Amino acid sequence: MSETNSRKRQPKSQRRSTRQASARKRARQRTLLIWAGGAIGLAVILILGLVFITGDDDGEPETNPAESVALYQDIQSDGRFLGDPEAPVEFVIYSDFQCPVCKRFDTQDFPAVIDNFVKTGDVRVEWRPMPIISGFEDIPLEDPDNESVQAAEAAMCAADQDQFWPYSEALFTAQGAENSSTYTDEMLKQTALDLELDTEAFNTCLDSGEKQRKVLDLRQDGLDRGVKGTPTFLINDQLVSYTREGFDRLEQQFNDALDGKLVEK
Amino acid sequence: MIQLRRLIAASFLLSVVGIVIGSYLIWVHYDIDALVCGTGGCEAVQLSEYATVRDIPVAIFGTAMYVTMLLLAMGRMIFPASQLPLSALGLAITIAAFAYSAWLTWLELFEIDAICQWCVGSAIVTTLLFAIEILVFRALWLAMGDDVVVISPE
Numbered sequence: 001m002s003e004t005n006s007r008k009r010q011p012k013s014q015r016r017s018t019r020q021a022s023a024r025k026r027a028r029q030r031t032l033l034i035w036a037g038g039a040i041g042l043a044v045i046l047i048l049g050l051v052f053i054t055g056d057d058d059g060e061p062e063t064n065p066a067e068s069v070a071l072y073q074d075i076q077s078d079g080r081f082l083g084d085p086e087a088p089v090e091f092v093i094y095s096d097f098q099c100p101v102c103k104r105f106d107t108q109d110f111p112a113v114i115d116n117f118v119k120t121g122d123v124r125v126e127w128r129p130m131p132i133i134s135g136f137e138d139i140p141l142e143d144p145d146n147e148s149v150q151a152a153e154a155a156m157c158a159a160d161q162d163q164f165w166p167y168s169e170a171l172f173t174a175q176g177a178e179n180s181s182t183y184t185d186e187m188l189k190q191t192a193l194d195l196e197l198d199t200e201a202f203n204t205c206l207d208s209g210e211k212q213r214k215v216l217d218l219r220q221d222g223l224d225r226g227v228k229g230t231p232t233f234l235i236n237d238q239l240v241s242y243t244r245e246g247f248d249r250l251e252q253q254f255n256d257a258l259d260g261k262l263v264e265k
Numbered sequence: 266m267i268q269l270r271r272l273i274a275a276s277f278l279l280s281v282v283g284i285v286i287g288s289y290l291i292w293v294h295y296d297i298d299a300l301v302c303g304t305g306g307c308e309a310v311q312l313s314e315y316a317t318v319r320d321i322p323v324a325i326f327g328t329a330m331y332v333t334m335l336l337l338a339m340g341r342m343i344f345p346a347s348q349l350p351l352s353a354l355g356l357a358i359t360i361a362a363f364a365y366s367a368w369l370t371w372l373e374l375f376e377i378d379a380i381c382q383w384c385v386g387s388a389i390v391t392t393l394l395f396a397i398e399i400l401v402f403r404a405l406w407l408a409m410g411d412d413v414v415v416i417s418p419e
Contacts, residue, residue: 028409032349036402039353043360050365054318100377178378244294244317 071111072165075118079159082114083124089257091123092234094130094222097151097171098178099230101242106172109246117254127164129156129215130222130230133178141216147183152215154188157205161197170195238263269348269404273341276355276397280335283390287328290383294322302382310381315372323369327387330362334394352401359395366391 075082091113095102117123131141131148139146151171158167170191176182185206192202205211225234231242233250236257243249253263293300293307294316300307310316316323337355341348366388373380 025409029406032402032405032409035349035353036356039356040360042354042357043364046357046361047364050361177376243296 071114071169075114077162077165079162080127080156080164081124082126082165083118084121085124087118087121087124089117089123089254090126090234090236091117091254092126092128093231094128094227094233095231096129096131096133096148097155097168097175097183098131098133098148100175100178102231103172103175105231105242105246106169109250112247113250113254116251122258123254127155127168128218128222130219130227130232131215132219132230137179139179141219142212144185147179147181149212149215150185150188151183153209153211154183154192154202154206156211156214157202158192158195158197160205161201163195163197166195167191167197235263269401269408272397272401272404273338276334276394276401277338277342279390279394279397280331280338283331283387283394284328284335286383286387286390287324287331290324290387291322291328294324307379307381307383310373310377310379310384315369315377326365327362327391330358331390333358349405352398352405356398356402359391359398362391363395 072082076084078085093105095105113123113125118125129149129152131146131152134143134146134148135141141149144150155164155167155171158164171183174182174187174191188206189199189203193199222232226239229241233240233242235253238257240253240263256263318326334355337351337358341351341355344351369384370388373384
């Protein structure tokens, strides 16, 4: 029996009722589509809002190398040390030049440490290498492609010429993605040239690998002291972590150390 | 309608999971020592410049989104007559959250070069919430043949 015949036999009232039900269904589906369209429109507005607020806050401030180098002028420095040797508080920084958080500390918090505590003679800073980032990709420490170790060795060579701090700034400024061949032999030597170091002595130091043992010994010493990541600090031999409060937390810890109190971790 | 009821219940449970993860990430944001990480990259992610927007931890945005989704799920259970507007709001929020979460995951992989298991967990929850909202709209569409669209036990 065909459908047409069956429809023909439907009473008029039933056909009307079917048409009305179908119209109601279409109306409801139209309503649903309108709401879905509204949802997509609202989603676009929300996404644009997120892009606007995050785009306006695009990360860390740009580092100006000239300003960075100027930061260390008129402060007593000796190799990897910065500040008055008689300062009551000893501040050790364990860092890796490939580590983005170390760069964050260096650009956002370290200048305030220098201005408020090093220049006043209250704190003396010592940098110690903690090359760990290349290890995330299982690159052996002795491998020439281990950029964390290579950059640390180069910084130690610059320290021989009392140019550690400007050299360190230059390395952080140039920081790229981890293990992306940023700190190549050529780049490390070019940086020394740009900073007007004695390049002959620097290149000989870097090529000979004479700093590798010292870098690895200091690294091992840090690990033995409980350093688990970078940057990590020692304030008068007390291990402290870098926190989001950055300088505010360090300021409190330095003040505790100056007051002779035990520094809170 | 049972499928719709199950979808809303799943959205409710996922929102609770999201709130737990988000709250933990807010906590460790202010106390990085409390961070437990199996991937080794959580600290790098948490301390990266992308972990905050105008000094507000991104985890607060995520947790606020999960709380909103939880309230929407409860609203849809309590007020079935408001199913459509509340579902539309849920869809809008999860589309935006999914896009933002995808961008954050991209940053972890290609900018920060570190993976935070908690952040990935949150991204998965957000993706599932988004998928559920699409299924809710599908269920509503299929239910259009019924005269009244409500959540009812069978």
